[in-house]
Amino acid sequence: MIGVESDTEIRFSSNTMQWTSVALIFCSVAALGWTCCTPDQWEGIGSQFSSYAGFFHHGLIKEFSNVAYDFTNNRSAVFLRYYSGDIEAKIKIVVRFDGEDEGGFLYVDHYDRHMCWKKKLEGKFRKCCIPKHAKRLGDFSLGLKGDYNVTSYDIKGKRLNIALTVQELGENVCAPVAQFAIGRVGYYDVLRNVGFVNITPGIKDETVFDVPPDCEDDWSGFDLPIDIDRQDYILGI
Numbered sequence: 001m002i003g004v005e006s007d008t009e010i011r012f013s014s015n016t017m018q019w020t021s022v023a024l025i026f027c028s029v030a031a032l033g034w035t036c037c038t039p040d041q042w043e044g045i046g047s048q049f050s051s052y053a054g055f056f057h058h059g060l061i062k063e064f065s066n067v068a069y070d071f072t073n074n075r076s077a078v079f080l081r082y083y084s085g086d087i088e089a090k091i092k093i094v095v096r097f098d099g100e101d102e103g104g105f106l107y108v109d110h111y112d113r114h115m116c117w118k119k120k121l122e123g124k125f126r127k128c129c130i131p132k133h134a135k136r137l138g139d140f141s142l143g144l145k146g147d148y149n150v151t152s153y154d155i156k157g158k159r160l161n162i163a164l165t166v167q168e169l170g171e172n173v174c175a176p177v178a179q180f181a182i183g184r185v186g187y188y189d190v191l192r193n194v195g196f197v198n199i200t201p202g203i204k205d206e207t208v209f210d211v212p213p214d215c216e217d218d219w220s221g222f223d224l225p226i227d228i229d230r231q232d233y234i235l236g237i
């Protein structure tokens with residue numbers, strides 16, 4: 001847990017617990033194979049509505065995020081605006097796996113407050129894919145029939161069950177469209193609805209992956225309040 005002193009910081013820490021509590025698994029760790037994966041580089045806008053209920057706390061969370069995903073260079077970045085009750089926060093999340101060695105870092109920068117958590121991540125940067133064991137639920141189209149075809153999958157995760165809708169682009173590449181997840185994360189029952197729009201291939205501005213200046217100090221004595229890798233956020237999707 002975070003060492004906290006003032007009231008504001010205590011509030012911040014419980015706020016943090018709420019929003020980290022809704023992070024979810026999607027970029028699967030290691031599976032035997034993939035049905036399809038997102039393009040290696042893309043950007044997009046995600047909006048997410050979540051509810052969580054625990055023994056002491058329950059509430060609703062809205063998040064609007066700009067996502068940049070760069071599997072080619074083992075990194076991702078999410079700028080998100082977070083709303084829960086009367087709490088509003090701007091948060092930047094960067095995941096970077098630099099160099100040949102295994103392992104990387106997760107940076108969570110609360111940039112209104114110039115506070116940053118840094119966490120060492122084991123293993124490799126995760127590829128965002130639908131695992132082979134996902135059950136295909138069906139094909140259908142959005143909007144006018146036949147113009148925009150999508151496919152839905154049911155994925156049973158360790159903590160969450162996910163219904164995921166993607167646009168299939170051929171050659172086992174797919175673009176995220178929508179996701180619905182329900183399950184338990186930490187001490188919370190969680191329900192999430194995520195939509196993606198304006199996805200474009202490639203990375204327009206590499207500086208989004210820079211380590212936030214707030215994270216340059218050594219915060220290694222700190223850790224995220226609960227043990228969830230916010231790198232999973234992206235394939236929320």
Ligand SMILES: *[C@@H]1O[C@H](CO)[C@@H](O)[C@H](O)[C@H]1NC(C)=O
Pocket residue numbers: 072073074097098099100124125
């Ligand atoms: C990305 O990580 C893999 C190992 O997980 C490594 O082989 C590869 O060289 C890395 N790519 C870059 C551009 O650093």
Ligand SMILES: *[C@@H]1O[C@H](CO)[C@@H](O)[C@H](O)[C@H]1NC(C)=O
Pocket residue numbers: 141146147148149
């Ligand atoms: C969507 O699927 C229908 C039925 O398979 C097909 O006729 C149509 O051409 C597809 N639309 C696009 C844009 O690929």
